[in-house]
Amino acid sequence: MSNLGRLHHFPINQLKIDRSFVSGSIFDDGNLDIVQTIITLAHKLGVDVTAEGVETEEQLAMLRKFNCEYGQGYFFSHSLDSSQATALIMTNPQW
Numbered sequence: 001m002s003n004l005g006r007l008h009h010f011p012i013n014q015l016k017i018d019r020s021f022v023s024g025s026i027f028d029d030g031n032l033d034i035v036q037t038i039i040t041l042a043h044k045l046g047v048d049v050t051a052e053g054v055e056t057e058e059q060l061a062m063l064r065k066f067n068c069e070y071g072q073g074y075f076f077s078h079s080l081d082s083s084q085a086t087a088l089i090m091t092n093p094q095w
Helices: 030-045 057-065 084-092
Strands: 014-016 048-051
Touching: 014 084, 030 048, 030 057
Parallel strands: 014 048
Antiparallel strands: none
């Protein structure tokens, strides 16, 4: 059991949604409700949200629908070294 009573005392500026709630089907096993709740909680705390494990356009569309600010995962790119990441950023991709 976890106590969220002290959550507002932590110096956080962003929450991450674990890939286990996003990978595969975001619609399975109540994951959609959990994802939406995390995003709502983050926004109530005044912080942005990053979703891990985004692999499909469908997942990205759902996260955007819930106003999730950021995503990371294979939908965007596989792991890159620093020069490859710089090159990708310079292309200014728009997802």
